[in-house]
Amino acid sequence: MLVIPLLRRRTRLLLAFLLAMAIAVPVFGTTAAPAAAASSGPCDLYASGGTPCEAAYSTTRAMFSSYNGPLYQIQRASDSATLNISLASPGGIVNAAPQVSFCSGTSCTITQLYDQTPNANNLPISPGSSCAGCSGSLSGPGPNGSDIGADAMALPVTVGGHSAYGVLVNNIGTGYRNNAAKNVPTGSQPEGLYMLTSSRLTSGSCCFDFGSAETDDSDDGNATMNAIYYGSACWTGGCTGPGPWVGGDLENGMYFSAAGPNPSNIPSETGEFVSAWEKNNGTTNFTLKYGNGQSGGLNQAYSGALPDGYNPMKVQPSIELGTGGDNSPEGTGEFFEGAVTKGFPDDATENAVQADITAAGYADNTTTFPPPTQSVISLKSHANGKYVDAADNTTSLIADAASVGTNETFDMVANNNGTVNLRAHSDNQWVTAENSGNAPLIANRGAPGPWETFYLLHNSDGSVSLRAYNNQHIVTAEDAGASALIANRTAIGPWEEFDLAGA
Structure with missing residues (x-):
């Protein structure tokens, strides 16, 4: 019954002796010790x-x-x-x-x-x-x-x-x-x-x-x-x-x-x-x-x-x-x-x-990012050869103009994440793919958000297409340009192609 306590006392004495020796003996050499963990986080x-x-x-x-x-x-x-x-x-x-x-x-x-x-x-x-x-x-x-x-x-x-x-x-x-x-x-x-x-x-x-x-x-x-x-x-x-x-x-x-x-x-x-x-x-x-x-x-x-x-x-x-x-x-x-x-x-x-x-x-945070850039552009539809028109904030965008004027002019802001926003010169409002892309495009928003965000896609023939962010569908000049623009297509054809002018 006395053996275990005796061993414990001897063990403690031995540990104390070894610790004292470790403290007393100087350490020489240039080898770096592993980095110690933080005392607190x-x-x-x-x-x-x-x-x-x-x-x-x-x-x-x-x-x-x-x-x-x-x-x-x-x-x-x-x-x-x-x-x-x-x-x-x-x-x-x-x-x-x-x-x-x-x-x-x-x-x-x-x-x-x-x-x-x-x-x-x-x-x-x-x-x-x-x-x-x-x-x-x-x-x-x-x-x-x-x-x-x-x-x-x-x-x-x-x-x-x-x-x-x-x-x-x-x-x-x-x-x-x-x-x-x-x-x-x-x-x-x-x-x-x-x-x-x-x-x-x-x-x-x-x-x-x-x-x-x-x-x-x-x-x-x-x-x-x-x-x-x-x-x-x-x-x-x-x-x-x-x-x-x-x-x-x-x-x-x-x-x-x-x-x-x-x-x-x-x-x-x-x-x-x-x-x-x-x-x-x-x-x-x-x-x-x-x-x-x-x-x-x-x-x-x-x-x-x-x-x-x-x-x-x-x-x-x-x-x-x-x-x-x-x-x-x-x-x-x-x-x-x-x-x-x-x-x-x-x-x-x-x-x-x-x-x-x-x-x-x-x-050493040295990563840099290009700032957004802004251009003045117009969009000419391949569907009918006419320019996209934003008449006002109550009329949907449609490719029905034979020439470029204020209603056919947009500010295009290219963001540093591969997306763009379009602001119509006719009313200074942002173009939106209304109702999460389920309604025709219209320029009636005071600030850009997800519905007002598009990917600008560059096609092999030099034209561009727009893909609405929120439903990931392609903007089309519906009915060969006879109907309003809407983001409802999953593939690119002539109705979904536009020439980017003035950028």
Whole structure:
């Protein structure tokens, strides 16, 4: 009966002796030791502040000091094989070398972001309108109206001197979503959010979001989502400066204050890496902050009442990245890490997380993007040799003009994601494929959105065709040009071909 205690005491004495010797003996040589795991990560700090992470994602590093699982999954185009990308060490930085080798000679797509919390709220590519019950969703460009994934190699950066890759949302309809998230705040429960992004790629369209959204990928009304929006879309009007700004997408509005516009003393919030913060107590307050992801502390842009009609919040258990709550697909941006927390984080906790981000050593974000270009054009139909006419905002577009005048002239804005928008000179309104492409084209919209977005296709004979984004159908000069233009064709023939003049 005395043997086990005696052995335990001897074992403890031996361990203590060996530890003392290890401390006392100097170590010589130049071989570097493996990098130690971080003493704390963003989600360790949130937990210490009493507002634990319920969903946490990163393509660059661990969000917990103890995390040792995969960060994200990629799929290569050549054979559809998949690979999980993991950490170089527990709690450390991503090991990107396997990705480089795996994607050599082909292209790769990020197909899933892994949640680092025990909730396993992983983010696959968004189902868009393809999911059951998502009939109110805007379609993505993927199969059956789903979204598409980001190019895995398109956003190289370094973290602590090590190679890493971010999530680049630059193609229309790039988005990720989990419509059955576990243990995240719902209803009017307090919630905190942050993400690390960049102003190198933003847009004035809806919506580059990260956070809580609707479970049916649809617009379920005011206050049914609570996400960070980062961009320059001034939904309510009256904004000051060019943006971009950190806002709260609370559904039916991206708010930079209770009234909507950004504070006039903050014309933009920019940087190679930008930390974006939103927290919402569900009834009386939402707060917006931003910071430099490489150095310094946080700046508070707004803290105060929720907008009218948003008290109480009605948040649903869905997490999204890259699109709006109803799968609005036109936002562009960059994502490196982010988290959703339970509770309303205090300033000290957020300051600690900001310090952890700046200490991580993000650098070398050098990816560049061409700005949108604008041309003045006219469209001559091959169906009858006449020009497309937009008489006014109540008359559908039709190819019935023998010559070019104001009604036959359009501004064509070519976006950096391969799409275009058309604005008629006759009424200064944007051309829309009304009713998700089921009604004739008409110039009656004040701003471009999914229905106002087209792919410009270049044909072998030098003509062009337009494919409407939201139903992926080709615009045709129906009845050999005798009827209004409508996006209802699946193949290109003479009725779907136009000469682009004046560009």
